[in-house]
Amino acid sequence: MTVEARQAQGGSKEALGISMADARALVADLAARRQWIYWLDLAACMVVGYTAFLLCPVDDLLSLRAAACIVLAAFAFYRGVLFVHEIVHAERELRWFSVVWHLVCGIPLLTPKFTFEFHHEHHASRTYGTAEDGEYVAYASEPRWRVILLPFSALAGPLAFVFRFLVLAPLSWLVPAIRPIVLTRASSLMIDADFERPLPPAGAPRPWLVQEISCFAYTSALLVLLLLGAYSPRRLLEAYLVIALALFVNWLRVLAAHRYEGSTERMTFPEQVLDSIDHPSVPVLGPLWAPVGLRFHAVHHLFPQLPYHQLGEARRRLAAATPPDAGYWSTEDRSLASSLRRLLAHPRKEAL
Secondary structure, X not given: OOHHHHHHHHHHHHHHOOOHHHHHHHHHHHOOOOHHHHHHHHHHHHHHHXXXXXXXXXXXXXXXXXXXXXXXXXXXXXXXXXXXXXXHHOOOOOHHHHHHHHHHHHOOOOOOHHHXXXXXXXXXXXXXXOOOXXXXXXXXXXXXXXXXXXXXXXXXXXXXXHHHHHHHHHHHHHOHHHHHHHHHXXXXXXXXXXXXXXXXXXXXXXXXXXXXXXXXXXXXXXXXXXXXXXXXXXXXHHHHHHHHHHHHHHHHHHHHHEOOOOOOOOOOHHHHHHOEOEOOOOOOOHXXXXXXXXXXXXXXXXXXXXXXXXXXXXXXXXXXXXXOOOHHHHHEOOOHHHHHHHHHHOOOOOXX
């Protein structure tokens, strides 16, 4: 074992209460992905989502039935979309799952995999919490009003997605000079508005273009159907409401995923874990607002390659093997509300 590895092991033992070697040994048998769970879960999400969407009475969107359909569709599609997180972490294992996911979810909801492939930087020790991490903002030191308003940016989200693929995509194909800007500044599901996505040395991979063309074709087809009167503007409004609600809930999840107490400087691996939050005590509501295992976010940062359906068991084993006064216990929060309250209560210098 190298000196660096020994130091990392010691740091984890001191900060978390368990060494990484012992932690990995605890979950070694949980690494296998049960493909049938993925397929069944995705199928259930799509059946519920599309059924609720189609049964919604678009002529009476203010009715209780319409509201119920919109909420049900939003949570179902929200869960379905977040499978992109699993796909990015296990691209080879979930290759065919990814193809089907794109057809039924990723393309129709304008969230293709290439927009989330930068996620690996969120787990890298050299980039987590820095300006190179598009999924991290020091919200604990941001003005409270900005944090409070963030979820409401979901109202512009659906329009931004359509603009990206219906307008910016073909424009960037026709005007090569703006292509790099579109790919680096408007092609990532990031939370840091200042994030500039680095491009691969060889340029944008072919799958990026295939996914981008697919989204353009889909949005173009909807536009044509709308202009021909074959697609109801009210159905389009319903789609807007469903996606906006899903984005709103996702913003709440994002704000509760970490403590966001970093300062754009590199963190050690134990610091990354301690900056992340688990919500193990909300087994019913948790999977709604933090689906596909994301309510076990600290466990996920400990073991990024573990499948989502094993994170709960991994945390139970860690909890049983960790002393009650260990630092790892600070990753647990009681609820979404408690995480948001703590984030807003964190001392900061308010900006004008």
